[in-house]
Amino acid sequence: MPAPWNDASRLMHIGIKGFELDHSEVPPANLVFLIDTSGSMDQSNKLPLLIRSFKLLLSALAPDDRVAIVTYAGSAGVVLEPTPVSERSKILDRLERLYAGGSTAGGDGIRLAYRLAEQHMVSDGINRVILATDGDFNVGITDVDELEEFISRKRSSGVFLSVLGFGMDNYNDDLMQHLAQNGNGNAAYIDSISEARKVFVEQVTSTLVPIAKDVKIQVEFNSSTVSEYRLIGYETRMLEREDFRNDKVDAGEVGAGHTVTAIYELTLANTDAGHIPPSRYQSTESELSSNFDDEFAFLKIRYKLPDAHSSTLVTQPVTVANYFDTVNTAPRDVRFATAVAAFGELLRGGRYTGDYGYKEVIALANDALGDDRFGYRREFIQLVRIAQTAEYLNDLLPE
Template sequence: MVMESAAPPPSAPAGAPPRPPRQGGVPPAPVPQPHRDYGDTGYVPPSPPSYDATFFQNYGVNPFIDARADHLSTFAMDVDTASYSVARRFVLDGNRPDPDSVRVEEFVNYFDQDYPQPRRGAFGIQIDGARSPFTRDTWIARVGIQGRDVPDHHRKDATLVFVIDTSGSMNSGNRLGLVQRALRLLVRELRPTDHIGIVTYGDRGHAVLNPTEARHDDYIIDIIDGLHAGGSTNAEEGLKIGYQMADRWLDPRRITRVILLSDGVANVGQTGPDAILRQVRRYVNQGVNLSTVGVGMGNYNDVLLEQLANDGNGNYIYIDNLSEAWKSFVDNLTSTLQIIAKDAKVQVSFNPEVVHSYRLIGYENRDVADRDFRNDYVDAGEVGAGHSVTALYELRLFERTDGPIAKVNVRYQDPDTYRIHEESRNFNRRDIRGRFEDASPRFQLSATVAQYAEVLRESYWAQHTTFEDVRYHADRVGNMLREDPDVTEFAKLVSMATGISWR
């Protein structure tokens, strides 16, 4: 059995807390130190495209709802983006994405929306709409919720505990190597007063570094660089040790977060998200949040990582290349770390005199019972500073009717004062455009991205849409928003997906 641990680092710098004693006996043989290309954001070559043992969950597809029978639509906010990155990995490897891997809202929320900043409170609400270019008799409504920005210099100091999967599966496709490169970026980006702790797990979990000030970045990076992979996968024990470490350093004036970096496979101890979270539930309730970072494809468990993040009051991202790591750990670091709203929910009340029926596109696993919108004991979504949340509805409207289409309500808890806030905005006929092409470019992008996801997941409601239909609009939007590299990449991905054999 190969033991996982860190290669012996240099002596700890003055002021750094001691590393916990090595567990498990004999230290491993020294491993070569990789070149430190901290600023490299180039593409990391994928592992071979033989995807064995990938685990995704089918949450179904929302139906059309008769507005006279049920005029309320309620869901928890979601800022995850992993599903889009996973699908990108499939397509770049020349493979068709698994339909069960597609969560439409994570495709849409991957992209910037250019919503204005809220004038007051945590959120601003934007609503617009236009005729659907993909069907004859429906309209698309976009509900956009923009979170308040927090300047980087106003972010709270953070205590981060990296729980790193160093099991044997992390050798495949250099997964651990990508994690190490991503963490170098993050460590270099943190402020000197942030703290970093490190836990690893393979057959067993090990505390490798007690929380240490990020000003000792060379020392911390040496420990990260010295990790190697081997053994089984005891995610339960690794997370348990990570939460215990975070709890010992819990300070209400600081951000305290556990960050799990893994391919999601667990085969020792408790292996399901519910069972694992039961072991650490009290830490979550005390304010230790969990973010999950997925790597690799083949022997990959999306279900575990997505549900752990949901239940751990955090977010889930998938890193398929170093550019994605840069986006999450450098460009959007404050958004990733600092929460501006807890248990955030959205409820849309449709006017049945104007709306015949409606369908929420995505958010199938974020559904909240209508009666629980104002039940503040029901768990919902956590939103980071500057994050935007977008929900698209497909509408069937009565002809020649006037009046409001809907009212959008947002409810959340302030994480610092614990006060409950509620904000609302009306959606009227004047907010929709008669032609899709007359809507804003970002609206057209959201609708096109959502339809791409619908086709990928083989949605009943997209059965008459072809990849060529999506490609036409993706190319148009790509030209309109050519300054946005994510949008131009999206247009290329649609083109590549069009050329993949779909059987």
Template sequence: MKENTKKITAMVLSLIMATGMMTGCGGGNKNASGMKKSEKSNDFIMDNGGTVRPDEETKTSENNDFENHYSENAEIEINTEEYNYYAENSFLSVAEHPLSTFSTDVDTASFTNVRRMLENRQAIDPNAVRAEEFINYFNYEYNYPDGDDKIAINTELSDCPWNSDAKLMQIGLQAKDIDVQDIDSNIVFLIDVSGSMADENKLPLVTQAFAMLAENLGENDRISIVTYAGRDTIELEGESGANYETIASTLAGLSAGGSTAGAAGINTAYELAEKYFIKGGNNRVILATDGDLNVGLSSEEELKALIEEKRDKGVFLSVLGFGMGNYKDNKLEALADNGNGNYAYIDSVEEAERVLVTEMSGTMFTVAKDAKIQVEFNPANVAYYRLVGYENRLLEDQDFEDDTKDAGDVGAAQQVTALYEIIMTDAKAESDDSKRTLKYQDDVEYPAPEKINETDLDKELLTVSVRYKEKDEDESKLIDKAVKLASYVSKEEMSENMKLACAAAMFAKTLGNSEDKFTMAEIRDYAKGLHLDAEELLKMIAIYEEDYENNTSNSQQ
């Protein structure tokens, strides 16, 4: 079928379906600007050691009157959105903690979800802000890997904008770009069609998003569609990607109603993914939902256990979040983090196109799975450090070399960016006893003594190590890169990569659970005038400056 015909068909079917749903299903959370908020904190919080413990109190907050500026008679609705609380990472002593270990994260849901709150002039829930997802929303100019490597390590050392006593280290992982044209896909669209999905920014947007993805499929690709409400239903099974009209018309015929038995749908979706499994292909379940599960397995821990059973079957998971008012970010993040998956929030047709069309190779085609980062700091030069974000991605140091431990997955040409605040020292600190032989300790065995001498080590600040597995393999590969003191560049020489990452981090800190707060003018100084694409960040800065900055009591609870 010709591309233009596909596009016309998709537009007509989407309009018919959207019109029918808006007249037949009624409203829902249509007036987000008039919401009152009463948000219960979730069951688990992460402390700085990376462990999970029960939250000891219920957090509640209410939006203030400025949210109702669109309408004096705005409909008041209860906001039951759920987000996990994570305390900001604290500084750690290199003498006591020479290693910093965490799982990679390519998710962007937090950034887009908070953008939705800003555009609707809602109070910003600080628990919705995850700094690493703000940083990783943007594309940077990193060097690509050489040879057979699937990941390259990029680093930069400069001054820290928010801490004059610290340096800032940027770590950027760049995944290999691959030609996906010859890779066949076996995709299961798993769609929540429960009553809570009736709003126009939910199921109608879901079907438009999947229709756009389906336009890019071919004869050898296989598409199945599973829906779930009070029960799960197979709407389409193993259809060729060439039959676009069949796929699009099936999507257009979906309607919302009933309760939400998500676990049943997940089981059925994975069964179909296994039935039509393509060896060496892209086998993936794409879940589209607001996360408001209320039948069967529905708690965060139950869903985590369920998805952990599925992840070793060679089927990857993409989680797409939709809607507002009853959005359950905590459950969707748990599914993506524990199911060999990635997580994005779709707030518009444009964002759907970005995730599923423009960046399809990264979203859909994994090149490195269970990717983990470990940084070893040299106590001769570093006294303290702090990782910016990744609070819910922290790993035990011994997990780095344990190939049975699940970690993040990185798609074709995707990037992972992390920032460290670093406090320098002039004196070598005493090290603790570690099960791993460390590079910068007295019993140096890594690398071999004959390859490097103490003088060379004294010139090093840290070493970044990355472990990852090939998509179809179970044994990890190790790559590393030493960062020397001489690599430091001043604030004035800072690259655009670091300026953009700094701006994203500063904005996240201002909106989230951080003691560091900044004016929008301070953040804009780092984001403006870049040839890198910072447009979305600058738009959000402008909204915050106009409607929130002088109303901090209204916007921050």
């Protein structure tokens, strides 16, 4: 569809979704909570919110699922041996006893958590360590490279890793993403009980139940119809081109019902609207490319089933039949995703968005609200308004 911030460019929206599971189809779970109890967690939006969040997760688990609790720093060690969720009062009691205090040099927490998970492995089930922290990743392995290597080795045992961030002070988002990716898991930032409900109740299967691993997306653009392209975001998840077919290269995990969205901005061929001038030595259209004049691109997706070692390839051409002449005629979810992408572009300086600002983002998002059952889209709009106000106040400051 046309890019709302540039009449001369187009947006290509790619969305994939893992299949949904009925509650009765969810496999049994063996979860180990690895909880940061250092002094920095002693704030209302950290350890207290973490405890409330894990209580929500307990409500979404089956009675036979098992939960263990390991802490590092402060109250360090095994707080709860693997315990069935049916013993809810015992689990809640251990959670309520957690306190924050002390430094972050908290013993060998990560190794202990994985050891518990491996000792109580559930065949054909969910085996996962859930690390919850405010960004102090001193979990017993202080060297970041060594920590990533340890987590990478452990994923081959069938134990995956999820990382949850709480609080704003020293939260290390980049490291969180790398650790989760190395552990064939996912990462989430939880700043409210509403966000906790989203992760642990509404999206619990996509958070905990992997249906595919090493999922890779690659797009080949048709030079006869597209002269330029750029991927919006995903800087921390980029792969080399040759890694796409290499099944030894790790990539992302997709859970049941999990959605992944990627947006490219394109400049069509045979126009002078691009950011890069034509090359003197650019090859002319080949006879082969003329056979695909109705295609913008060729989409390729590779994935492995959770227990597989080789990948499956899925392909799909992107043709003129997929094109929407105006933004307003595009699907509602695509329009809302575009508003989110535009907001991200503005927060990074608006290099490509021209005069398109927060006001236009709010209008686009409002128009694409839809049902918004849990209010997440309205919450996004409120974030944009906060950014708009902050920019206005900043403009009032003296030079």
